[in-house]
Amino acid sequence: MADHSMDTFQFVVVGGGIAGVTCVEQLSSDFPSARVALITAASHIKAVTNFKQVFQTLEKFDVEERPSSALQEKFPNVTVIQSAVGGLCADTHTLQTEDGRSVGYDKLCICSGARPKLLTQNQPYVLGVRDTDSVQELQKRLSSAKRIVVVGNGGIALELVFEVGGCEVVWVVKDKAIGNTFFDAGAAHFLIPSLEAQRPARDAVCKRARYTTEEAPDGDLHTFTASGSLRRQGSGPTDTGSALGPDWHEGFLLRGAEQTSQGVRVEYECGVKEIFTSSDHLRPPPESDYGSWPVYVQLTNGKTVGCDFIVSATGVVPNTDAFLPGNDFALAVDGGLRVDEHMMTSEPDVYAAGDVCTAGWEPSPLWQQMRLWTQARQMGWYAGRCMAACVLTQPIELDFCFELFSHITKFFNYKVVILGKFNAQGLGADHELLVRCTKGHEYVKVVLREGKMVGAVLIGETDLEETFENLILNQMDLTPYKDELLNPNIDIEDYFD
Structure with a gap:
């Protein structure tokens, strides 16, 4: 009773x-x-x-x-x-x-x-990843999988595609670049080689330039687009479990059925139009990619992909x-x-x-x-x-932690620090970007507005986070230092001591 x-x-x-x-x-x-x-x-x-x-x-x-x-x-x-x-x-x-x-x-x-915003309800081949139970279910299903489709472009999708081995991953991304909740096209370009099996050799520091372009042509490192989307993504089949913590994939072996790593194929600027199984009568004409699979995903770009199951990582609802x-x-x-x-x-x-x-x-x-x-x-x-x-x-006054947005995380084995208006959110055309990129080593982007630093993205062991946090908080005019700000030969911490 x-x-x-x-x-x-x-x-x-x-x-x-x-x-x-x-x-x-x-x-x-x-x-x-x-x-x-x-x-x-x-x-x-x-x-x-x-x-x-x-x-x-x-x-x-x-x-x-x-x-x-x-x-x-x-x-x-x-x-x-x-x-x-x-x-x-x-x-x-x-x-x-x-x-x-x-x-x-x-x-x-x-x-x-928040609860997961699943692609579709009651579809046995669609799995969300949000809590520990759903990761265990993912682990179980992966063990016999040869190909999975991951839909979504936030934190969980980013971590997932990097961690999964032993099966082919088709990653469906609605944007022009991966991870645009956290990154711009330049940072995405820097991270993409990590998805390929062979890590690239380190290159010399590439020439720095200033970028204020809004649109990002595919694969072009020298233009950047601001992201309007602000959402930690994640998704799951249950409402009871709390969301996963940082480094949630540690302690889970996410391996597919194949002996070797099969790599990641990214389908950009598209979404899911239809999900169906071979028993459905909706089958579009077969394609070379078709084969015999438990479930098929028809994408808005016209392609149809067969796979063992689909991971939905498309955002959350409070x-x-x-x-x-x-x-x-x-x-x-x-x-x-x-x-x-x-x-x-x-x-x-x-x-x-x-x-x-x-x-x-x-x-x-x-x-x-x-x-x-x-x-x-x-x-x-x-x-x-x-x-x-x-x-x-x-x-009681609003706490200081709400003064400056700051977040430390890890993507593709790189330390990632994001500060302030790191993607020039809400700044319109009224900003400029400074970028330094060393392939396979680090990516540094600074957002300036009227000569003052208002945001930054730091990927890799840059050791710049403390200095940049101070420069953003104290809103110092950096116009005189702009050309030296990202010069790798200058110790910037000493500069502003």
């Missing part, structure tokens, strides 16, 4: 991902004797470990999956309720869980994350469904719960953090929201502090 009595907590947090767990940890350390509940549908939570503040806004950490009991052991005032949320009545400050419990709260923080009925939440254009500069939603005493929410404040000119690990941690931590400040009636 379900217990229908009401259990009330001072703080309730929904979601066992990075944002939710960080929020609970922050609240528990601020209020060690307050009753705090974490409601999560999964049996495991995601915890931040090895956290390191690298510079002023740049941070690095690992993500570990742990049993939810670990949280209760660390914080005795925390109760973990393992169930999905069935509904919320914001007026009465009550949550219903799917297993029939009523949970009351003084303050609530919704950190329910997970708000359980909270909207009967309440009056303001939503952003992308479907996220709109939050103000104190992470508050439009409903009283209800906060939100991480992928489920959308920043509704006037952002700093150097920051933008992207649904990434770093921001889930920052928002969860800051939401916890805002809830505490409200209870203690203390003023």
